[in-house]
Amino acid sequence: MERTLILAKPDALQRGLVGRLLTRFEQKGLKLAGLKLMVMTPEIAAQHYEAHEERPFYPGLVRFMTSSPIVAMAIEGIGAIAICRKLMGATFGCNAEPGTIRGDFGVSNSFNLVHGSDSPEAAEKELALYFKAEELLEYDLNSFQWIYDPVEELGQEG
Numbered sequence: 001m002e003r004t005l006i007l008a009k010p011d012a013l014q015r016g017l018v019g020r021l022l023t024r025f026e027q028k029g030l031k032l033a034g035l036k037l038m039v040m041t042p043e044i045a046a047q048h049y050e051a052h053e054e055r056p057f058y059p060g061l062v063r064f065m066t067s068s069p070i071v072a073m074a075i076e077g078i079g080a081i082a083i084c085r086k087l088m089g090a091t092f093g094c095n096a097e098p099g100t101i102r103g104d105f106g107v108s109n110s111f112n113l114v115h116g117s118d119s120p121e122a123a124e125k126e127l128a129l130y131f132k133a134e135e136l137l138e139y140d141l142n143s144f145q146w147i148y149d150p151v152e153e154l155g156q157e158g
């Protein structure tokens with residue numbers, strides 16, 4: 001199992017799309033391990049977007065992400081990082097395929113609704129920025145018995 005950080009960005013919250021975003025991840029068969037409505041502080045933004053600091057869009061990105069609340073989600077599943085990136089679609093809404101979150105709900109290069117970690121290293125760093133260890137819950141999700149093949153994928157006795 002892998003965990004990834006998903007953010008519903010300020011545009012998603014202001015446009016009333018948070019529930020529909022969460023539904024995309026739930027209906028795919030991913031498990032919610034953490035959930036939080038919060039404001040991204042300038043301090044969190046600086047750490048989160050460290051790698052983009054020199055990019056021309058950085059000041060606008062930080063202004064956008066700190067302008068209104070976000071919803072942080074910890075999402076779990078086998079291969080969750082790559083699966084969530086596929087569900088999100090390409091970075092720019094205008095290029096994103098229909099059927100993806102960015103492809104279905106937006107057209108903007110910057111107001112693109114959703115963030116998802118892009119590697120295991122990023123996921124670990126980013127989850128720690130938004131969640132304390134005790135806010136990430138360990139529990140059995142009953143539906144996993146029907147989402148995964150218990151023998152092939154969950155390694156349970158047949």
Ligand code: IDP
Nearest residue numbers: 052057061090091109110111112114115116118
């Ligand atoms: P990602 O969100 O698909 O991983 P990144 O390249 O990591 O894309 O960029 C982080 C965020 O910065 C994007 O989601 C988007 O909001 C913003 N961004 C990236 N490139 C541009 C740009 O060229 N213009 C405006 N905003 C951008």
Ligand code: MG
Nearest residue numbers: 115116117118
């Ligand atoms: Mg990125």
